[in-house]
Amino acid sequence: MTFRHAAAAITAMLVMSTVAAQTATPAKPATAAPAPAASTAKAGANPATDTATPGMPKAETPTVAANASPAGTAKPGEATAGQGKAAACGACHGIDGNSTDAQYPRLAGQSEQYIAAQLEEFKSGKRVNPIMLGFASSLSEQDMHDIGAYFATQKPLPGVADQALVEQGETLYRQGDTARGIPACMACHGPSGAGNPGAHYPRLTSQHSQYVEARLKAWKASTEPSTDPHTKIMMPIAQKLDDKDIAAVASYIEGLHSNEPTQAAPAGP
Numbered sequence: 001m002t003f004r005h006a007a008a009a010i011t012a013m014l015v016m017s018t019v020a021a022q023t024a025t026p027a028k029p030a031t032a033a034p035a036p037a038a039s040t041a042k043a044g045a046n047p048a049t050d051t052a053t054p055g056m057p058k059a060e061t062p063t064v065a066a067n068a069s070p071a072g073t074a075k076p077g078e079a080t081a082g083q084g085k086a087a088a089c090g091a092c093h094g095i096d097g098n099s100t101d102a103q104y105p106r107l108a109g110q111s112e113q114y115i116a117a118q119l120e121e122f123k124s125g126k127r128v129n130p131i132m133l134g135f136a137s138s139l140s141e142q143d144m145h146d147i148g149a150y151f152a153t154q155k156p157l158p159g160v161a162d163q164a165l166v167e168q169g170e171t172l173y174r175q176g177d178t179a180r181g182i183p184a185c186m187a188c189h190g191p192s193g194a195g196n197p198g199a200h201y202p203r204l205t206s207q208h209s210q211y212v213e214a215r216l217k218a219w220k221a222s223t224e225p226s227t228d229p230h231t232k233i234m235m236p237i238a239q240k241l242d243d244k245d246i247a248a249v250a251s252y253i254e255g256l257h258s259n260e261p262t263q264a265a266p267a268g269p
């Protein structure tokens with residue numbers, strides 16, 4: 001059985017009963033794992049990133065007070081403990097967090113805090129995804145931190161931007177569009193996309209554009225205002241982007257390389 005089947009099975013069970021789904025969560029879908037080395041991932045120089053200028057003035061610096069430190073009673077995660085606990089995740093996200101299938105987000109290099117927080121949200125149902133509900137529901141808070149610490153230490157493989165979209169994407173990312181009230185993405189996600197773990201701004205560097213697009217479009221399409229303080233930040237931003245903006249900025253993000261020291265670089269590359 002492939003992990004897709006496993007995922008479909010989870011989804012089906014969820015429909016029948018969430019309780020059943022918890023106990024039916026396959027512990028080891030890793031048997032269907034794609035090649036772990038992710039060696040087919042695109043690599044290459046991306047001129048877009050050569051123009052990265054840390055500290056460059058931005059069109060607008062949002063002053064959202066989003067940095068209420070994420071609560072949590074778990075001890076800081078341990079990457080070595082997390083490696084074993086992350087075995088089941090590799091089927092989709094790649095053993096080293098560099099997923100080869102672009103519908104699954106890359107976790108390599110993502111911050112422990114953000115990964116743990118998202119897992120908590122999947123588990124509580126605040127972030128709705130039937131597949132991830134199945135995988136998160138069996139994890140303790142400590143597991144989430146250990147797994148987060150493991151992926152945070154993995155090296156993200158560079159992605160490549162679509163040259164036809166780079167210019168528009170770069171302008172949005174680095175300057176936003178004041179006339180339309182769109183803030184510069186880099187104001188929060190950093191000039192090289194490294195994010196800011198303390199403020200719960202995720203790392204975006206070299207994330208699959210297909211996933212970034214899907215995430216932005218989901219926020220854009222959402223009609224219910226979110227109560228989550230972090231989602232509350234991204235939702236109105238996504239709603240100001242049109243489909244072309246989304247495609248452009250997503251492609252630019254995939255091509256971003258974290259090749260310069262950034263303000264709030266997390267542990268790891």
Ligand code: HEC
Binds near residue numbers: 086104105116214
């Ligand atoms: C069957 C495939 C599959 C498996 C196995 C899987 N995931 Fe996921 N994961 C997904 C999908 C699909 C998404 C995107 C969900 C969405 O669009 O909201 C996701 C999203 C995530 C995210 C959010 C990333 C971000 O950038 O916001 C995290 C964190 C995550 N998964 C961690 C894990 C962990 C940890 C495991 C193992 C315990 C795991 N996943 C196993 C499919 C999978």
Ligand code: HEC
Binds near residue numbers: 182185204
């Ligand atoms: C004011 C700060 C801020 C700005 C400006 C901002 N973001 Fe975000 N972004 C966030 C926060 C906070 C989250 C986490 C949201 C959550 O947890 O629901 C996030 C999440 C994301 C994600 C999801 C990443 C993942 O791994 O799932 C994407 C994609 C994203 N932002 C893209 C953008 C783009 C593109 C722009 C510019 C058009 C932008 N952001 C501007 C704060 C910001």
